[in-house]
Structure formats: C-alpha cells, structure tokens
Amino acid sequence: MLDDLGFSPEQATVLKFKAELYQAILKYARKYSQKELRAxxxxxxxxxxxxxxxxxxxxSVDKLLYYAGRLGIEAKTKFSQTHKEIVERELTTAGTTA
Incomplete structure (x- = not known):
C-alpha cells in the first residue's frame, strides 16, 4: 500500500515498522490517563x-521504542527478505553479481 503512495520500498519498510510500533504503544497507553502517562x-x-x-x-523509531520500554512492552521482531529483487537490481546496477 505504501508503495502505491510513492514511497520507495525502503521508506515503506520504515513507515510500516513505525506504524506497527505505534499501534502497540497505543494499545497499552490507552489504559492510562494522560496524567499517568506523563509520569x-x-x-x-x-x-x-x-x-x-x-x-x-x-x-523517531528510537523515541517510540523508548516509550514502549517505559510502558513495559517487550518488542519482538521478525525479519525476512521479501523484496530480494531490490537487492538484485542494486547489484546489477553496480555491475556486481551475488
């Protein structure tokens, strides 16, 4: 979807990660009042x-991760290479092969 909005695959990856992180923070932050969240x-x-x-x-992602930590949220990550064609294109452009 983000690709359709003109974001590069790299930008889309960052934005997706940030959005997922924000959703996790919001899920737990909503349990507290603003006064409690300030503390x-x-x-x-x-x-x-x-x-x-x-x-x-x-x-920043760093700041959001800090907030997650302060809320007691344990972050678990999973990485997979879903866009290998990007790597192949870069190698071809650079005149290098994998």
Missing part, C-alpha cells in the same frame, strides 16, 4: 497528547 513516559502533557492523537511524524 510513565517522562514527557510533558503536550507530548503525551500528540502521541495519543497519532502525531508521530516527528517521533
């Missing part, structure tokens, strides 16, 4: 409000 996350109320309202464009 848990160590952030002022405006930052907590931004987080709860989906304003994460200016939040």
């Amino acid at each position: 848990i996350l160590g952030e002022p109320q405006p930052r907590v409000s931004e987080l709860l309202n989906g304003k994460i464009a200016n939040k």
